[in-house]
Amino acid sequence: MELSLKWSVTRITTKFEFKIARSTESYYDVVILEISDGTNIGLGEAAPSKRYEKGPDAILKLLEANQKQILELPLEDFEDRQAALERMFPHSYALQAALDTAFWDLHGRRVGKPLWQLFAADQELVTSSYTIGISDLSVIPDKIAEAAPYPLLKIKLGTEYDYDIMRAIRRETDKVLRVDVNEGWKTLDDAKRGTEWLVRENVEFLEQPMPADQLDDIAKLREFSPLPLVADENSVRPEDIPGLVGAYDGINIKLMKCGGLSNALKMVELSQKHQFDIMLGCMVETSIGISAMSQLGSFARWLDLDGNVLLADDPYIGVGNKAGKILLLDEPGLGVKNRT
Ligand SMILES: [Mg+2]
Incomplete structure (x- = not known):
């Protein structure tokens, strides 16, 4: 060939x-x-x-x-x-x-087969979250309005004004929130204070609360935290997973970190072996990347595959996303085609 x-x-x-x-x-x-x-x-x-x-x-x-x-x-x-x-x-x-x-x-x-079938995955997926990036407080009502169809929101924190952001969001919605700090809390005290407060705000889990190189602090935070902690910047490649036992409850797997579907499959297996909950995430990506990761979607407890719906101009059509419900196709491969 x-x-x-x-x-x-x-x-x-x-x-x-x-x-x-x-x-x-x-x-x-x-x-x-x-x-x-x-x-x-x-x-x-x-x-x-x-x-x-x-x-x-x-x-x-x-x-x-x-x-x-x-x-x-x-x-x-x-x-x-x-x-x-x-x-x-x-x-x-x-x-x-x-x-x-x-x-x-x-x-x-x-x-002639969709990849989810070749991976022995299921077509039925849990609802994905929709991400609210950091913004000026004045823009938050617009963003929450834009996210109206999505029942699960993922909130980016890790700023000097996290408490104000959360309060502004909670004025607009009582939806379940997931929080991603993107390594933004630099001391264990800050992280404990933030966690203690988020517990009362109907938050489902906390993603990468502290810098990846402060794994000992993260393990201490986990002992303290009633919220599950999910690794992201700490869980880049398959070989990272065994070292995260004790520091995290879940692993966020992304194609652009791990190097593709073959390694994502390997990370799914390793996460299962070490009894981590699995989250599948993404960068800002077109429907090619999102459709690819969605093929493994049924292996995850949590999905955060919204990179394509954050776009104003996705050049491709792939898996659908109806209010966070990702619709895996019966088309062969990824099932992606050009929009035009
Ligand atoms: Mg993250």
Whole structure:
């Protein structure tokens, strides 16, 4: 089978400026890949996070320099293929993810089956949350109004004015909230105070309350916290998981951190083995990335796959999202097509 590879950079714009504890963006450049066998095309997306790697320009250079080797990767054994991708691109998890996803999509299309079926996952998924980024207090009513259809909200905190944000949100809604601090609480005392207060605010869990390199503090916080703690910046790759026992209750798995569906599957298995609750998350991504992660959705207790619905201009159509209910398709592969 003769394969060919194409790529392009696409700028995606969010409906609102997207701010978290360490960054503010209103658009993102993602790299879209197409791997074709002449009949079927597999799609993949790299949405590199500045927390973990360089931007899209670095990915383009890697693609240009390695095109031939990519097309010679072993296709039949996905574990061998992933190992080769990690050797080839050790510093770009997003590129690993894009290639792994495109190879899986191509495979699914060739055998005529949706990936969730090939992964022995279920089509029925729990409701996903919708993310409210950090914003000026005056914008919060608009954001909560925009989120009206979504029953579960994920709130970004980790600012100097967390308490004001929560109060402003609670003036607008009594929905269940999940809170993501994105490493924003720097001392155990601050984290304890924040946690104690959030317990009374109908919060379901707390994601990455403190910096990833303060794991001992996080373990102490966990002993104190009635809320489950979920790792995100601490749970990047499969090999991170065993070291998180005792510090966390749950693991947030993302394609752009772990390097694709093959590693996400591995993280699901490791999380189950170590009795962590599983959360599947995302960066700001198009429907390619979100549709890919959704294929594993039934393995998760919590879903946070809203990157595509935060966009003003998603160029692709994939899994649906009706008020947080993600609808997995019966189409082969990812089931994604161009919007136009
Ligand atoms: Mg997070």
